[in-house]
Amino acid sequence: MLYALKIATRYLTANKAQTALLVSGVAVGVFIFIFMSALIGGLAEFILSRTVGDISHITIEAETADPALLISPAGHVLVVAERGRARTATLADAATWLPLIEGVPGVRAVSPQITGAGFLARGAQVAQVSVTGVEPGRESAILDLAGYMVAGDVRLGAGLIVLGRDLADDLNLSIGQTLRLQSANGVTAALTLSGIFKTGNGSMDSARAFVSLSTARPLYAMPQGVTRIEIKLDDLNAADATALRIRALTGLDAVPWTDGAEQLMEALNAQAQTGYFLKTFALITIVIGVASALLLSTYRRRPEIGIMRAMGAGRGFVIFVFVTQGALIGLMGGIMGAALGYLALLPFPSRDAFEPGTLPMDITQGSYGLAITLTVIGAILASILPARSAARVDPVTAIGQ
Amino acid sequence: MSALLEVHELFKTYGTGEAATRVLRGLSLCLEAGEMAALLGASGSGKSTLLTILGTLMKPTSGSYEMLGQDMIAADDKALTDFRNAHIGFVFQFHNLLPDFTALENVIFPTAVREGRETPAARARGRDLLSRMGLADRIEFPSANLSGGQKQRVAVARALMNSPELVLADEPTGNLDRDSANQVMDLMGQINREEGTTFLISTHDEKIAGFCRRQIIVGDGGVTG
Numbered sequence: 218m219l220y221a222l223k224i225a226t227r228y229l230t231a232n233k234a235q236t237a238l239l240v241s242g243v244a245v246g247v248f249i250f251i252f253m254s255a256l257i258g259g260l261a262e263f264i265l266s267r268t269v270g271d272i273s274h275i276t277i278e279a280e281t282a283d284p285a286l287l288i289s290p291a292g293h294v295l296v297v298a299e300r301g302r303a304r305t306a307t308l309a310d311a312a313t314w315l316p317l318i319e320g321v322p323g324v325r326a327v328s329p330q331i332t333g334a335g336f337l338a339r340g341a342q343v344a345q346v347s348v349t350g351v352e353p354g355r356e357s358a359i360l361d362l363a364g365y366m367v368a369g370d371v372r373l374g375a376g377l378i379v380l381g382r383d384l385a386d387d388l389n390l391s392i393g394q395t396l397r398l399q400s401a402n403g404v405t406a407a408l409t410l411s412g413i414f415k416t417g418n419g420s421m422d423s424a425r426a427f428v429s430l431s432t433a434r435p436l437y438a439m440p441q442g443v444t445r446i447e448i449k450l451d452d453l454n455a456a457d458a459t460a461l462r463i464r465a466l467t468g469l470d471a472v473p474w475t476d477g478a479e480q481l482m483e484a485l486n487a488q489a490q491t492g493y494f495l496k497t498f499a500l501i502t503i504v505i506g507v508a509s510a511l512l513l514s515t516y517r518r519r520p521e522i523g524i525m526r527a528m529g530a531g532r533g534f535v536i537f538v539f540v541t542q543g544a545l546i547g548l549m550g551g552i553m554g555a556a557l558g559y560l561a562l563l564p565f566p567s568r569d570a571f572e573p574g575t576l577p578m579d580i581t582q583g584s585y586g587l588a589i590t591l592t593v594i595g596a597i598l599a600s601i602l603p604a605r606s607a608a609r610v611d612p613v614t615a616i617g618q
Numbered sequence: 619m620s621a622l623l624e625v626h627e628l629f630k631t632y633g634t635g636e637a638a639t640r641v642l643r644g645l646s647l648c649l650e651a652g653e654m655a656a657l658l659g660a661s662g663s664g665k666s667t668l669l670t671i672l673g674t675l676m677k678p679t680s681g682s683y684e685m686l687g688q689d690m691i692a693a694d695d696k697a698l699t700d701f702r703n704a705h706i707g708f709v710f711q712f713h714n715l716l717p718d719f720t721a722l723e724n725v726i727f728p729t730a731v732r733e734g735r736e737t738p739a740a741r742a743r744g745r746d747l748l749s750r751m752g753l754a755d756r757i758e759f760p761s762a763n764l765s766g767g768q769k770q771r772v773a774v775a776r777a778l779m780n781s782p783e784l785v786l787a788d789e790p791t792g793n794l795d796r797d798s799a800n801q802v803m804d805l806m807g808q809i810n811r812e813e814g815t816t817f818l819i820s821t822h823d824e825k826i827a828g829f830c831r832r833q834i835i836v837g838d839g840g841v842t843g
Contacts, residue, residue, distance in 0.1 A: 219735040231718035524714045527675060528776070529703020530731045531696060612675050616714055 218537050225541035228514065236546070239510045243550025244557060246503040247592050250496050251558030251583040255565075257492030258582025261485050265453065268481060269474050271360045271416065273328075273447035274456045277469045279308045309442040314467050318448060321466065323459050325451050326358035329443040331433040337380075337426060339388045339396040346384065346426045348400065350433025359447045362414055362427065368392050369412030373429040378408040381422035382415040398426065400436035408432065503550070503592055504599040507543055511603035515539065515610075522607050523615025532608035539607050543600025544593055551589035558583055622651040622783055622816050623672065628681035630667050641667045642678065643839030649818060651783065654810040656827035657820040659836035665820040668836065669786045672818065673706055674698040686783065703732050707777030707815075711789035713769040715761040715776075721748060721768075722757045725775045732780070740779075747775035751805060767798030774805055778815065785809075787819040791826050803829040 229236045308314075311329050319327050331350035336343055356371050356379075357363040363371045367382055369392040378398065380390065390396060390410050399405045408428065415422055434440060448471075450459055456473035463471040475482060515522070522535055565578035630642040641664045649655065659665045670676045671683065674690055683690040686705060693701065707728075715724045723736075726744040730736045748757050751771040756764060761772060770790060777785050787806070791799030807829055810817050819830060827833050835842050 220730045220733070223736070227718050520714065521716055524716065525727070525731070526699070527673070527702065527708050528728045528731065529699055529780075531699045534731060613670050616710060 218534075218541075221534055221537040222541055224538045225545060228518070228538070229542055229545060235510075239506065239546055240550045240553060242506045243503050243546060243592060243596065244554035246499045246506070247551050247554025247588050248558045248561070249499040250588045250591075251555060251585060252561065253492055253495045253499070254584040254588070255558070255562050255578045255580060255582050256576060257488060257495075258584075259577040259579030261488060262579055262582070263577035264481075264485065269453060269478070271418075272474060273359050274450040274453050274474050275448040275460045275463065275471050276474075277308065277314075277446040277448070277463070277467075277471050279442075279444055280470060307439060307442040307444065308446060308469070311443045311446060312441075314446070314469065317466055318446065318463055321459060321462055323450050323452060323455050324448055326355070326449040328352065328355045328358040328447045328449075329430070330445050330447060331430060331437055331439055332444050333433070333437045334401040335426070335436065336399045337384070337388065337396055338399065339390060339394070342388050344384060344387055344424070346380075346398075346424055348398065348426050348428060348433065348436070350428050350430045350437075353429050356427065359449050360416070360421075365414040365416045367413055367415045369410070371412050371414075373411070373427060373432075375429060375431050376406075376408055377411040377429065377432070379412040379414060379427040380410060381425050382413050383419070383423035384426070385410065385413045387423065398428070398436065402436065402438050404436045404438065406432065406436055500591055500595050503547075504595045506599075507546055507596045508599035508602055510546075511539060511543055511600050512606065514542070515603045515607045518607075519610050519615045522610045523612040526610065526612040527616060535608045535610075536601075536604040539604035540597055540600045543596040543604075547593040547596025548589070550596070551592035554592070555583070555585045555589055558588070559585065620651055622649050622653070623683070623685040624648045625672070625684075626682045628668070628671065628683070629679045630664070630671065630676075631679045641839060642671075642681075645681075645836070645840045647834065647841055649784075649816060651816055652810070652814040653832055654807060654817045654830045655819070655832040655834055656830035657818055657834050657836060658822065658824075658827055660822065663836045664839055665836050666788055669788050669818065669820050672784075673708060673786050674702050703728055704780060705782050705784060707780070707782040707785040709770070709773050709777045709785065709787035709790045711792045713766075713773040713793075715764075715769055715772055717760075717762045719761060720758050721753060721761055721764065721772045724761050724772055725779055727776060728779045744775070744779065747778055748772070750808075751775050752801075765798075767794055767801060770794060770798065770802050771805065774802060774809075778809060778813075781813070782815065784816045784818065787817065789820055789822075791821070791823065799823075799826065 315327055315329060318324060328351055333348050335346050335348045337346045351373065353373050356373055362379070369379070371379060373379060378396070388396065392410055392413065394410050395407055396410060397405055398408050430443070450456060453474065456475055460471040460473040463469065525535065559580070562578055562580040562583060565580065566575060567580070624647070626646045628642045628645040629640070632639045632641060645664070645668065657665050657668065671678050677691060688701065690698070716727065722741065722744045725747055726736055726740045729740040729743070733740065745757055748754060751774060753768060753771055756768060761769060764772065785806070791802055794802065803826060806817055806819070809815050819826070821827055
């Protein structure tokens, strides 16, 4: 159908102004499609990175052992509880599981931790803190602690502690100063402030302390094992599947971040739906524009269509000519709109450098190929009605016009 | 000579009920291969309707029509389209060229649409036909820029492109001055003599009919002479 392609091209080039206007209209629709894709996608990335970017994507926590139950001969149930200090639940075999978990596809980092509550004291000033003991070298495995450091060094070692900016300010602490940390177990340690971080998260900056695992062990009476294992994934959307895999592999209770984040997921889904609607409307606009323009062209060229039919052009040939016009308009408009969309998105900061006050556009989520493909398909579908109308032209009537 | 086409008892009625207009009323006609015939008659006598039916662009209300031994009434749209492309050429009163194409592109259209592309052979034949029409210097001209007479000669060349057995011309000189009309008729007569192509030319101009060896007069819905 090379010849039909020639006719279609000739028809489009015969009236350059009209074709340019039509292609521009399609390009605007594609531009909106791409802009919305980049905005909705960027916004979702932005929200996710701000909400779950610094948290564990999968968490394994030690399960607290239930008290033993005894049934007395009289039929009473007796609960056997240990008197005295509560014991912290432990993942005693963590060292065994870590290599296995690290080998699971999609796992970017694994951080075994000892967590607990404590009091931080310097002189007469005391503050309640949440203490996290992490392995030296894995300080930034989950939370990008290194990226948030505002003073000192993130590297943790024996006798060192890293605090949030607000907490350090509350206690009038500066790098190198010594302070006391008393754990909930009643063990006290003298620690040196080696680093200060600021995440922008109030609760994190005012009540969180990081120490090394070796420092945390005596504080929480855990000579071995850990209280939790935090896991970071390459793709946070794969958390559910990866958690299932880890559960099957280790038997541990691996919990994905999406558990308990239903509201966030609903909000993101609603946002995505809104995006689909807007993109669909853009496509519908393209289809209507192409269909109406081609219908007009069909009407204007009725005598020519009649002549072609009289000269032996079949209905299929006529349909092909008009569908090809639609496809060419869609292709040209699609490419032009995609190029314009890409150029318009270039000035926006990259997804890793979103700044407050700017639109969180993600140029990589412009769906350029999809936009062009859908536009061509839409334009072809839009041209079918005019093409069929053209093929039904009665040569006798048309030639007589 | 052998019969190129034969129609028998053709009826054609436009509209229905009280608005029905019966144009052809039992018209019968036989056209021999190689004839050059004029179709004469007053306006509204049914000349154009007959040409349209003979050109397979329209079917009669009833009657039979055979051309080259094939039943043109029973054939479907696809078969008629292919038949038309191969065996029938048209020349219309208002030339009806494709305005966005050159003279050569217009001439080779019937072949290109059959072949699916413009072959070198088609282009060569198109050039030859245009040269025979005296348009060697207008081959690549946009058809919209040609004069009325030139356009009509391009239309004649286009009608001859696929070497059809029959050329139907509906008032081919009706829109031309006398010189241009004579030129077009001379060309058609030359093709008829040299290639044996059958021409059926509708006209109400006695002088134009004089170029033809046979005159068929249509009136009252049938052939009257």
